[in-house]
Amino acid sequence: MTLHVPFRVVKRGGRKELQLPERAPQTRRSDNTLVKALGRAFRWKRMLESGEFATISELAEHEAITHSYMTRVLRLTLLAPDIIEDVLDGRHGPELTLPRLLEPFPSGWTAQRSVCFNASI
Secondary structure, three states, rough: OOOOOOEEEEOOOOEEEOOOOOOOOOOOOOHHHHHHHHHHHHHHHHHHOOOOOOOHHHHHHOOOOOOHHHHHHHHHHOHHHHHHHHHHHHHOOOOOHHHHHOOOOOOOOHHHHHHHHHOOO
């Protein structure tokens, strides 16, 4: 007896994941890499807004990361609220990864939706 299960292996958030066909029921699972990056972005934003650190450079030095990486992650706080909710709830597609979100994206929320959920970033 041979059992055939259609699936493919995709890289998502730095790990390999099985992706079932579109018609197969799928459980929601959030991408820990994206969730962690969003958490850091909002924590860093809060630290800057509270006056705990005067500049992004000071905060980057304190966190022992590069200034450029911090600014790219901080941009995640400008994402449309529904995109953030989709990431936290695991409702986003496999095309939405941290490296793609760290690339420049439009400031308008409508434009973000078309970019974030379109494979043409």
